[in-house]
Amino acid sequence: LSERIQKALKNLTGKGKVSEEDINKASREIRLALLEADVNFKVVKDFIKTIKKEALGKEVQESLNPGQQVIKIVNEQLTKMMGEEAVPLNKSKHIPTIIMMVGLQGTGKTTTVGKLAYHLQKTEKARPLLIAGDIYRPAAVDQLKQIGEQLKVPVYSEDGEKDVAKIVQDGLAEAEKNKNDYVLIDTAGRLEIDEPLMEELERVKKVANPDNILLVVDAMTGQAATDVAKGFDERLDVTGVILTKLDGDTRGGAALSIRAVTGKPILFTGQGEKLSDLDVFHPDRMASRILGMGDMLSLIEKAQQDYDAKEAQKVAEKMRENTFDFNDFVDQLEQVQKMGPLDQIMKMIPGLANNPQLKNLSVDQKQIDHTEAIVYSMTEEERENPDILNPSRRRRIAAGSGRPVVEVNRMIKQFKQMREMMSKVTKGNMKGLSNLPGM
Ligand code: GDP
Numbered sequence: 233l234s235e236r237i238q239k240a241l242k243n244l245t246g247k248g249k250v251s252e253e254d255i256n257k258a259s260r261e262i263r264l265a266l267l268e269a270d271v272n273f274k275v276v277k278d279f280i281k282t283i284k285k286e287a288l289g290k291e292v293q294e295s296l297n298p299g300q301q302v303i304k305i306v307n308e309q310l311t312k313m314m315g316e317e318a319v320p321l322n323k324s325k326h327i328p329t330i331i332m333m334v335g336l337q338g339t340g341k342t343t344t345v346g347k348l349a350y351h352l353q354k355t356e357k358a359r360p361l362l363i364a365g366d367i368y369r370p371a372a373v374d375q376l377k378q379i380g381e382q383l384k385v386p387v388y389s390e391d392g393e394k395d396v397a398k399i400v401q402d403g404l405a406e407a408e409k410n411k412n413d414y415v416l417i418d419t420a421g422r423l424e425i426d427e428p429l430m431e432e433l434e435r436v437k438k439v440a441n442p443d444n445i446l447l448v449v450d451a452m453t454g455q456a457a458t459d460v461a462k463g464f465d466e467r468l469d470v471t472g473v474i475l476t477k478l479d480g481d482t483r484g485g486a487a488l489s490i491r492a493v494t495g496k497p498i499l500f501t502g503q504g505e506k507l508s509d510l511d512v513f514h515p516d517r518m519a520s521r522i523l524g525m526g527d528m529l530s531l532i533e534k535a536q537q538d539y540d541a542k543e544a545q546k547v548a549e550k551m552r553e554n555t556f557d558f559n560d561f562v563d564q565l566e567q568v569q570k571m572g573p574l575d576q577i578m579k580m581i582p583g584l585a586n587n588p589q590l591k592n593l594s595v596d597q598k599q600i601d602h603t604e605a606i607v608y609s610m611t612e613e614e615r616e617n618p619d620i621l622n623p624s625r626r627r628r629i630a631a632g633s634g635r636p637v638v639e640v641n642r643m644i645k646q647f648k649q650m651r652e653m654m655s656k657v658t659k660g661n662m663k664g665l666s667n668l669p670g671m
Pocket residue numbers: 335336337338339340341342343344421476477478479480501502503504505509
């Protein structure tokens with residue numbers, strides 16, 4: 233998807249004025265791209281109409297060129313289409329908050345019950361109880377029990393009971409007794425929507441009266457996912473959607489149309505098979521990911537505003553002279569941080585934005601904060617002469633920054649490696665690089 237849109241928009245970038253013809257041409261490309269991404273055709277039609285209206289109606293803002301203007305509008309509309317803001321879970325006034333998971337077979341319901349339990353443990357120190365409501369495959373109960381063991385979370389199941397609604401009722405009584413704050417109900421799925429399944433889910437809904445009915449949808453199924461979502465929603469009135477397997481989805485079509493077709497928000501996305509692979513869904517981030525090019529142009533602008541060219545010159549000078557010290561080091565960190573959260577910046581860089589490895593790479597803001605704390609605990613003399621940092625000074629710095637001594641040592645070592653590398657690079661001695669760890 234993104235490749236095609238990038239191409240369409242490239243034709244617009246750099247021209248003085250957006251003509252109607254330009255926009256028509258770009259719209260054609262964007263429409264094809266969205267259809268190719270398996271977005272519902274009605275959704276595409278509406279989307280294009282809005283883009284045309286917005287792009288033609290609006291004056292090109294002074295600070296933007298025509299290409300940037302169109303990118304901005306496409307980005308805004310994509311975000312809007314997916315619901316603007318991240319939507320939280322519905323909370324019950326009194327515990328437990330009940331979450332019922334529904335969806336077709338193999339979409340990731342059972343896995344997502346585990347992921348969500350883990351997410352709640354982590355973010356709210358929650359004590360959830362899981363109910364095994366898929367009784368048709370014995371393996372399904374075992375699968376949930378395994379997840380429960382991993383998370384140290386109780387799993388309620390009943391052997392031999394054929395009435396799922398009864399199991400759920402008993403499970404809720406158990407949760408009441410144990411004062412669990414969340415109950416997550418796993419349910420059975422089918423290969424496609426059928427009447428017996430819907431009737432069973434309706435019965436479970438009736439006894440559980442869940443605060444959240446979350447439809448789990450496999451993002452890789454594209455357009456079909458939208459139809460399924462509609463089917464489930466009509467019968468069960470789901471409260472939200474979890475889009476799984478986005479790690480495998482290069483097209484993003486499902487994310488685009490589900491909200492538009494059902495009116496129901498996407499709350500979370502599954503990004504892999506591990507229990508930690510669940511992300512809160514942010515429409516704006518998804519939009520820039522779909523756009524792919526990220527927002528290279530605004531990154532350039534940001535960089536120009538925030539980064540004083542003379543500063544850069546000075547740093548380069550220092551690197552050459554090998555007098556780069558901890559003051560410069562912290563300056564550099566601050567320069568980078570002014571531009572925004574690092575992982576966001578990386579997504580703005582072409583080539584990186586589309587790199588599948590980036591998804592697994594998160595920049596640790598905490599790590600940067602720790603590094604700063606360590607440097608700020610050094611005396612001026614120490615910052616200027618990192619070589620005087622003997623063990624007793626290091627212990628003092630560790631105490632002052634609240635970081636362990638090993639971390640202080642590691643940071644100083646990294647700093648020295650970095651300094652050495654910089655001086656080699658700026659001296660044009662590239663051969664030295666290969667001696668460094670990780671090169
Ligand atoms: P259920 O039948 O709906 O309960 O589906 P399961 O939870 O058993 O998951 C089916 C398969 O999809 C399993 O192999 C999971 O590991 C896998 N799966 C679930 N969510 C994700 C995800 O977000 N990404 C990837 N790559 N695999 C997933």
